[in-house]
Amino acid sequence: MKKNKNTTNNTHQLITFFKFTVLSNAEDEVDAHREFIETNNLEIRGRIYLNEQGVNAQMSGKGTDGETYARWVEKRAPFNGMRISVYPYHEHGHPDLRLRVKPQLVQLENGTAHLPIADTSKRGTSLSPEEWHEMIEKANEDPSDKENPLLLDVRNGYEWDVGHFKGAQRPVQESFRETVETNVDDKIGPLADMPKDKPIMMYCTGGIRCDVYSTVLKEQGYENVMVLEGGVQAYFEKFGNEEKHAWDDHLFVFDNRLAMTPKGTPAADLGEKAATLECHVCKQKNAPPPHRNCPNVDCNRLFLVCEGCSEKLDGFCCHECTQATHVRPQLVNPGRYKKYASYDTPEARAARRGDGRQRRKQLRLRKRKLACAEYVIRTVLGDDEAASSSNESSSGTFAARTRSNNKVEENDDEEDDDDDEEKEEEEEEPEEWDETGKEKKIKPQNSKYLRLRMRLEEAIPFVQGDISPEKLVTAMETLNINRVGGRSAPERKKSLEESRG
Numbered sequence: 143m144k145k146n147k148n149t150t151n152n153t154h155q156l157i158t159f160f161k162f163t164v165l166s167n168a169e170d171e172v173d174a175h176r177e178f179i180e181t182n183n184l185e186i187r188g189r190i191y192l193n194e195q196g197v198n199a200q201m202s203g204k205g206t207d208g209e210t211y212a213r214w215v216e217k218r219a220p221f222n223g224m225r226i227s228v229y230p231y232h233e234h235g236h237p238d239l240r241l242r243v244k245p246q247l248v249q250l251e252n253g254t255a256h257l258p259i260a261d262t263s264k265r266g267t268s269l270s271p272e273e274w275h276e277m278i279e280k281a282n283e284d285p286s287d288k289e290n291p292l293l294l295d296v297r298n299g300y301e302w303d304v305g306h307f308k309g310a311q312r313p314v315q316e317s318f319r320e321t322v323e324t325n326v327d328d329k330i331g332p333l334a335d336m337p338k339d340k341p342i343m344m345y346c347t348g349g350i351r352c353d354v355y356s357t358v359l360k361e362q363g364y365e366n367v368m369v370l371e372g373g374v375q376a377y378f379e380k381f382g383n384e385e386k387h388a389w390d391d392h393l394f395v396f397d398n399r400l401a402m403t404p405k406g407t408p409a410a411d412l413g414e415k416a417a418t419l420e421c422h423v424c425k426q427k428n429a430p431p432p433h434r435n436c437p438n439v440d441c442n443r444l445f446l447v448c449e450g451c452s453e454k455l456d457g458f459c460c461h462e463c464t465q466a467t468h469v470r471p472q473l474v475n476p477g478r479y480k481k482y483a484s485y486d487t488p489e490a491r492a493a494r495r496g497d498g499r500q501r502r503k504q505l506r507l508r509k510r511k512l513a514c515a516e517y518v519i520r521t522v523l524g525d526d527e528a529a530s531s532s533n534e535s536s537s538g539t540f541a542a543r544t545r546s547n548n549k550v551e552e553n554d555d556e557e558d559d560d561d562d563e564e565k566e567e568e569e570e571e572p573e574e575w576d577e578t579g580k581e582k583k584i585k586p587q588n589s590k591y592l593r594l595r596m597r598l599e600e601a602i603p604f605v606q607g608d609i610s611p612e613k614l615v616t617a618m619e620t621l622n623i624n625r626v627g628g629r630s631a632p633e634r635k636k637s638l639e640e641s642r643g
């Protein structure tokens with residue numbers, strides 16, 4: 143394990159590790175991890191996923207909590223020899239802790255369960271950072287040499303944008319999960335029409351995607367597949383501080399930094415002098431790291447942009463997105479939108495949303511109260527048919543309606559997660575009159591009468607028609623007595639008419 147030099151403000155550590163292995167019971171393993179973290183009172187955040195094929199973790203810890211945990215994991219038999227990357231940082235790099243069993247450790251079309259990824263002999267040949275460096279140096283001496291191995295970046299296109307090995311083509315696919323199928327079957331990308339015996343040197347951030355993809359390529363008959371052991375992170379640990387390394391610019395990472403320099407520091411710290419990357423909008427080489435995230439929810443693009451273009455487009459990625467309706471407020475600083483409920487305080491969340499959301503909530507609540515009052519009035523008056531039809535307007539479960547509003551583009555990164563949507567649903571506060579947090583149809587006959595009555599009183603100002611508030615309250619009180627006394631509906635109606643005098 144390698145550690146970068148600590149600076150004074152670094153109170154936390156950002157940590158990544160993964161290992162493909164064979165786990166007989168992933169649920170039990172998760173329980174053991176949870177217990178270790180709890181017993182030792184470790185403050186850990188991030189995404190730690192396990193399944194029968196192994197573990198994949200992108201996490202952060204307070205002090206050395208994260209390292210303590212990672213070392214403990216490494217000592218457990220299935221994970222012996224696992225490589226761990228540690229970077230000092232001034233805060234947590236992730237919003238919350240998600241430690242659980244996940245069907246896929248790497249997002250891949252068709253899944254990974256059918257791949258023999260735990261079997262190292264089925265993967266590409268590992269090259270140490272030194273071996274990799276030597277081969278790349280040699281290839282770069284004469285890039286036109288047909289004997290050079292193919293340098294294959296198996297990450298996402300936007301990751302390449304912020305930095306890559308000299309001589310590596312930008313991935314054709316925007317996402318890794320599409321890579322395997324499209325490269326081979328659709329005959330596009332660097333592997334199209336390439337002889338199967340041509341050497342391939344492939345790399346990714348930490349090595350996990352290469353473990354998967356090299357297995358696929360070997361199954362497809364590619365004979366000479368080599369992978370950079372430990373990924374670019376391992377290369378940086380060896381060569382990041384050297385004058386001559388084969389890497390251009392920075393490395394995209396999946397924690398809050400979004401990009402780190404070969405020396406292992408956040409690329410954002412470089413400021414203006416690092417504004418040499420290609421702007422997604424004007425195509426000039428004047429964009430600083432890290433990426434920005436398009437405020438258009440349906441776009442959600444991560445892109446590099448120069449200051450001028452960012453201002454001109456209000457933070458959006460293109461003109462078209464500025465016209466979108468499903469948008470988030472522009473972020474002051476670059477980075478991803480924070481979609482996580484526990485990432486910040488409820489106050490900050492409310493402030494970010496503005497009072498528009500509160501207003502809409504109030505409006506929704508008022509509508510419900512109105513519908514509720516209307517139902518009771520109609521029931522009391524014996525207009526049962528009308529009452530049941532007035533209920534139809536609020537059909538569809540709360541979750542279903544929320545879901546349609548929260549359809550966010552899935553992230554398909556090696557390290558990224560696809561269950562942010564669940565989180566967003568949780569953010570929505572449950573409706574006030576609903577104890578379970580789920581919407582239910584209003585059935586006064588079996589709901590808690592007093593609560594209903596209180597709300598009806600609140601609803602009175604919104605009730606249209608010829609029933610005065612006083613009469614409604616009297617009617618409700620009558621109804622209450624009726625319920626207790628168990629009187630029938632006609633009797634209730636009669637007493638209501640009496641109360642209306």
Ligand SMILES: [Zn+2]
Binds near residue numbers: 423449
């Ligand atoms: Zn620009």
Ligand SMILES: [Zn+2]
Binds near residue numbers: 441442443460463
């Ligand atoms: Zn956009």
